Amino acid sequence: MxxxxxxxxxxxxxxxxxxxxxxxxxxxxxxxxxxxxxxxxxxxxxxxxxxxxxxxxxxxxxxxxxxxxxxxxxxxxxxxFKSQGTKLLPDCGAAQARLYQRMFEGQTMLQKLADVLYYTWKVPEGERHDSAVKRNREALTAELQLWEGYLQKGPGPFLAGKDFTLADVTVFPNVAYLFHNGLCEKRYPNLAAYYNSLKNRPSIKTTWPPTWLENPQGQDVLKGI
Amino acid sequence: MxxxxxxxxxxxxxxxxxxxxxxxxxxxxxxxxxxxxxxxxxxxxxxxxxxxxxxxxxxxxxxxxxxxxxxxxxxxxxxxFKSQGTKLLPDCGAAQARLYQRMFEGQTMLQKLADVLYYTWKVPEGERHDSAVKRNREALTAELQLWEGYLQKGPGPFLAGKDFTLADVTVFPNVAYLFHNGLCEKRYPNLAAYYNSLKNRPSIKTTWPPTWLENPQGQDVLKGI
CATH class of the missing domain: 3.40.30.10 (Glutaredoxin)
Known part of the structure; x- marks a missing residue:
């Protein structure tokens, strides 16, 4: 407790x-x-x-x-709480290197996602430009292509290798957020496979955002990405 | 080696x-x-x-x-390399908590600094607005006031307490970047004291940016912040 x-x-x-x-x-x-x-x-x-x-x-x-x-x-x-529950930082140096790389890159993914999703909320009306919207969407697309490559190349099934680590704890919510906002599973098959492989993990299912349970469909802002 | x-x-x-x-x-x-x-x-x-x-x-x-x-x-x-050189992650849980809080907040500081310094480089000419420039400068000012408070409140002399840690390794370069770009030491006395207390530390002095040695004055973009 x-x-x-x-x-x-x-x-x-x-x-x-x-x-x-x-x-x-x-x-x-x-x-x-x-x-x-x-x-x-x-x-x-x-x-x-x-x-x-x-x-x-x-x-x-x-x-x-x-x-x-x-x-x-x-x-x-x-x-x-090192010795309690799941060990989230592997002993293996190679896995640690992958973990740290992906965990911090996950922040870039989230930033680029936020730049698209929150544009009208963050940028005052008189300062908005279609060219900026387009650039943000292109930047997110390029970002997600990188992650498609990472997941395809592996080693999986988790982001740092064979174990569920801090990289998954911190990046999975970003990935779920993408799909909740309409990202196309067919266009991003590796991200979708990663998402689907983890969404029923007990720690994740138990904490699934209650507002998403009420409204599973979400928005479709990312449909065309 | x-x-x-x-x-x-x-x-x-x-x-x-x-x-x-x-x-x-x-x-x-x-x-x-x-x-x-x-x-x-x-x-x-x-x-x-x-x-x-x-x-x-x-x-x-x-x-x-x-x-x-x-x-x-x-x-x-x-x-x-846990047992080699300086121990950068303290055993004490309270110090670790401060370390992680400051280290990740340091990313926000750097982002707000970048929003000011790189505005004309990042935003195409037709999309620039004086109101955005002003907002970015105000956001950086508010950010730096937070850090003034953190450093005043302590416990110092380092960001996580009595030892030099990963928080200092990762935040000091941001602070140095501020002063290199003209931040006023008098207006930010706690940040200035932190900066001056560390700038001659061997690991920092040895790696001081060579272009800054050639041009110690830097720009004065942050003079009015």
């Missing part, structure tokens, strides 16, 4: 989901789990600001230790 | 510098160090593309293991 842990999170946010998966994998159930609403601007509430001056979700606390950065929290949990 | 390691890097690039500092701290001198020129577009050369499909620097290889993501490479080096 992890009663000395608190996670403030929002449904459907890949960074929040990363920590939720890590907590499950490390057998840290029973933490204080508080779902907040982005729509209601609850990420700017005092409860969040007390833990996170950026006013962002996730916000995570273990005792009086605060780690709001999602990948940082996952690394911390693996280090702090 | 680290003859089985190769680092392709560009002078003045904070991500490249992170790996150079990590290598020094871990006593991994003697690696194959190849300085390339961004101006001459050498980061798009075949030599780079063979190691890094993104055509970016740094590109780093240990034997046949490739980790181009700079923080990933630093984490890998610490894990692979």
């Amino acid at each position: 992890a009663k000395d842990m608190t996670l403030l999170w929002g449904s459907g946010s890949p960074p929040c989901w990363k920590i939720q998966i890590a907590l499950e994998e490390k057998d840290l159930q029973g933490y204080n789990s508080v779902m907040l609403s982005f729509q209601k601007m609850e990420h700017k509430s005092q409860q969040v600001l007390d833990m996170n001056p950026r006013g962002q979700l996730p916000s995570f606390k273990h005792g009086d230790r605060i780690i709001n950065e999602s990948i940082g929290a996952c690394c911390y949990l693996e280090n702090e | 680290a003859k089985d390691m190769t680092l392709l890097w560009g002078s003045g690039s904070p991500p490249c510098w992170k790996i150079q500092i990590a290598l020094e701290e871990k006593d991994l001198q003697g690696y194959n160090s190849v300085m390339l020129s961004f101006q001459k577009m050498e980061h798009k050369s075949q030599q780079v593309l063979d190691m890094n499909p993104r055509g970016q620097l740094p590109s780093f290889k240990h034997g046949d293991r490739i980790i181009n993501e700079s923080i990933g490479a630093c984490c890998y080096l610490e894990n692979e």
Whole structure:
């Protein structure tokens, strides 16, 4: 039981989901789990600001230790609970190298995805340009082609090789987010196979975003990517 | 000696510098160090593309293991050479929590810095707006105020507490980049004190960007921030 842990999170946010998966994998159930609403601007509430001056979700606390950065929290949990639950950092140096490369590249994938999905939300109306929209979509396409190649080349079945690691904890939510937003499984067969091979893993299924369960179809913003 | 390691890097690039500092701290001198020129577009050369499909620097290889993501490479080096050179990941859980929080927040600092410094390089002429420039500068100012607060609150003298850790390896180059581009030491006294306390550390001094030695003044883009 992890009663000395608190996670403030929002449904459907890949960074929040990363920590939720890590907590499950490390057998840290029973933490204080508080779902907040982005729509209601609850990420700017005092409860969040007390833990996170950026006013962002996730916000995570273990005792009086605060780690709001999602990948940082996952690394911390693996280090702090090494011998508990799934071993998420392999001993093998070659697998570690692949893990670190993919885990950090996953941040680039998420950034390029965000540039497409949140364009109208992030860019004020008078500053929007069709040429920028087109460029962002092309950048995401090129990014996803890279990942198709990585997954095809392997070694799989996981991102760092034969074991489920921190790379999967941190990149899977990005991949799920892609498909939830309409990415075509046929056009990205390797990403789709990876997605489908993991979506029923207990740590992932248990923490599946509740708003996605209510609305499984999602948007189709990425349909043409 | 680290003859089985190769680092392709560009002078003045904070991500490249992170790996150079990590290598020094871990006593991994003697690696194959190849300085390339961004101006001459050498980061798009075949030599780079063979190691890094993104055509970016740094590109780093240990034997046949490739980790181009700079923080990933630093984490890998610490894990692979735990008992060699400086211990960059403390045993203390509280210090680890601070380390991971600051190390990943450092990426946000660098992103906001890049949004200001590279605006005209990244945004095509017809898409530029003074309002975006102003917003980016305000975002960087707010970001740096956060760091002023972190450094004031401590515990110092390093980012994660009493020891020099991966947080310093990965964030110091960003801070140096700020001051090289004209950030006012008086307006950011805590960042300036941190910068000045570390700039002569052997691992940092030895790897100081050669183009900065030639041109210590740098630009003054951040003068008014």
